[in-house]
Amino acid sequence: MRPQRGQIELKNPKEQDEPTKDFTFDAIYDENSTQSDLYEETFRDLVDSVLNGYNATIFAYGQTGTGKTHTMEGKSEDPEQRGVIYKCIDHIFEHMAASHNQEYLVRASYLEIYQEELRDLLEAESNKRLEIKERPDGGVYVKDLTSKLTRSVAEIQEVMVRGNAHRSVG
Structure with missing residues (x-):
């Protein structure tokens, strides 16, 4: 390598x-790479684009046990070991706090694709069939996916904890 x-x-x-x-x-x-290396070299510019009005997706794909959860979540209590998701959230809310002339609305959803099925991880009891749809303007969304209004890093962490409790274990 x-x-x-x-x-x-x-x-x-x-x-x-x-x-x-x-x-x-x-x-x-x-x-030898750290979570911070990965974020700074790969994701920071993507988050900056989102903050400038563009859409972005960060997608972890691979077999069970290959490190997707470690990369995406890491260890939330250790700043050096925080994964991509938490580093993105921190970046977004730091930017919002420094922007005094703009208003922001942050919504959080948590979706899992497991064995080719879409699952809303914020609706544990729901058996509704989720579908990926396309908007007339070309945007893509998941019909009926739960979306929670969040006002802080802590609220998004609560969404993550709730969603993680409903993930499939493969």
Whole structure:
């Protein structure tokens, strides 16, 4: 692995004569990377775009046990180990606090896609079938997804705790 160059080289240990396979990525984060490194290098600009009126999605995809939850949530009580979600929330609310001439409305939803099914994690008892829809202006939304008005980092953390209690364990 060559993180500085964004490259991973794979070699089949059972077939020494086989050539290596090289893969190049925009960025690679290894065991020496911190949550702060990941946020600053990958997500900060995305959040700044949201604060300037653009839409954005941060999507964690992969097999069970591959580190999605660690990357997205980390350990909320340790600032250095806070995951992407909490760092985004902190950034947004810090920006809002510094902006005296604008009003903001922050809503939080929590959606899980598990075994190709959409689940509203804020409605534990709901068996309603959620659907991804497209607006006439080209925007995408999830019909009937619960949305909670939030006024602070603490309120969003409450939404996260509530949603996490309803996640599928795979």
